[in-house]
Amino acid sequence: MKLKQRVIMMSSLFLTMATLFLIGIQLTWTLTDPQSQHPNQEKSNESIEKKLSPAVPSSNQPPSDAINRFRERFNNHKRPPPPLPVPRDELMKDILQKRFGKFPHIGKPPSLDLTTVPFVKINPWSVWERWVTQDHFYPEGAFYSSEMNQILETLATSQVTELGLGYKGTQLKATMMLGGQKTVFKPKRYSRDEVIEGNPYAGFDRHNGEIAGFHLDGILGFRLAPPVVGRKINLTALGPIITEKLKATFLKRGNNICFYGKCYYCKPAEAACADGEVMEGSVTLWLPSWYKLKTRRHPYQRTYRAETSARWEKDSSYCKTTVLDQSSEFYSGVLEYTDTAVYDFLMGNADRHHYEVYSLAKPHGKLIHIDNGKTFGNPHHDEVSILAPLTQCCRFRSSTWDKLQSIESSPDKLSEILDKSLQRDPLYPILSQDHLAAIDRRLEIIMTAIRHCIDTEGRKDTIVDSWG
Known part of the structure; x- marks a missing residue:
């Protein structure tokens, strides 16, 4: 009898502990759910977001709804909730x-x-x-x-809550906080019609190049450039929220407020200046905190010295003997280099000496399209050396080839498609007519180069679905 009572008591105790454990898990999920932390966000909006932007799996087979819900719960538990938008500027x-x-x-x-x-x-x-x-x-x-469109609008109109020194690099930029959301601000340096003479990487970063680079990336279907929008800021009105370190680089030229920030080439003589107190620039949305970047050296890096050429500039067999060597550190990234060569050539970007990938991606990861400031400098010059990864390697991703063929056969030119997309930006026009015409001319050069590879190497070896 005593033994039976003990068994009953132990069973009751076990059930009680199990119940408390399950309640604890549910409470943890509730406390870490973004909806519960932001009561002002409508529940209906959250359900719509889940339907329109579900977690995208890395496998070929889409997971069940139950697995998607579990992953969303798990991700919300691990990551801090995204900030809420702040009032309008x-x-x-x-x-x-x-x-x-x-x-x-x-x-x-x-x-x-x-x-x-x-x-x-x-x-x-x-x-x-x-x-x-x-x-x-x-x-x-x-x-x-x-x-x-709402992401772009929020980037353009949210109140700035902090303006500080930009992250390390060679070009002037500022870190701009929109509430709890981090962004990067690049100031205007040139008018839309100004032509940058000299070598293909000359001049300051162009803020309109950052804007156009985002739209071109989306049109080509890469989806590897974070959202960028043009906006204007009043430096006088923002005075109280500008950090002391950035304020220390402020100066005046006539009636214009200027700053030179902190970077490798930043100096007072080359400060960026507002039009009076209002400064135009580009705003780039920062990647989520979990997306850690790894920087790699580009195999087609330039020497940046007029008297010295890189090996790839002197040796036309460089790709075949080095990059396409399976023991090479560059081998698995071949399709990333040729994709990006097309993207950069259309914009005239000859400055991709290093590049970034997701730090945990294996074996190589996608080459992301950030730092597009050295684009759209000289619309009258086509720097064909940018296409060296394509013309030397003759390996090209089939999905990109299909997209380029679709654009080529479209009744609308690529320049027209791009210009229509850029009309979404509040600072439109973004590119001059000369730059738009250059894009169509460069597309013809790209298509000729790919077809030459197909003729010499064969379609099967040139147009591939995957690599590495």
Whole structure:
């Protein structure tokens, strides 16, 4: 009898402990769920975000809804919730009202319906957090979506809560906080029509090149450039939230407020200046905190010395003997180099000496398209050396080839497609007509180079689905 009582007592104790354990797990998930931490965000918006931007798996087979829900719970448990958007900036609100006639209205360019997704108010930072994977920064089809347009609008109009020194590098930039969301601000240096003479990497970074680079990346289907938008900031109004380190680099030239920041080439003589107190620039959305970058040396890096040429510039067999060698550190990245060569050649970017990939990606990872400031400098010169990875290696991703053929046969030129997409930006026009014409001319050069590879190497060896 005593033994039976003990068994009953132990069974009851076990059930009680199991119940408490399950309640503890549920409570932990509830406390770490972004919806519970942000009560002002509507529940309906969260459900819409989940449907329109689900977790994208890395495997070929899509997981079940149950697995997706588990992954979302698990990711929310591990990562801090994305910040909520902050109030609108009055300067940019006025600019958008003048540009589009009403506010908000980045949703559609004039006379061009680019999205079939109905407008639904969302938390753009939450959508961005869920979109990013190690292979792409947003889902296929999202480039023209209502969600993307709201991300761009929020980048353009959210109040700046801090302006500080930019991260290390060779060019001037500032770190801009929009509430809890980090972004990068690059100031305007040149007018839209100015031609940058000299070597193909001459001059300062072009803020409009950053904007156009994002749109071109999306049109080509790479989805490897984070969202970028143009905006203006009032440096006088932002005075209280500018960090002391950045303020220490401020100066005045006539009636214009300027700053030179901190970077490898930053100095007072080459400060960027506002038009009075209002400065134009580009704003790039920062990647989620979990997306750690690894920097690699590009196999087609330049020497940046006029008297010295890199090996690839002197040896036409460089790719076949070095890059395509299976023991080479560059072998697994061949398709990334040729994809990016096409992207950079269209923009005239000869400055990709290093590049970034997701740090945990194996064996190589996607070459992400950031730091596109040295683009659209001279529309009258086509720097064909940028295409060396393509012309020497003659290996090209089939999906990119299909996209280029589709654009080539389209009734709209690539320049027209790009210009229509750029109409979404509040500072449109972004590119001069000369730069737009250069893009069409360069596309013809690219298609000729790929077809030459097909003729000499054979289609089977040239156009491939995967590599490494």
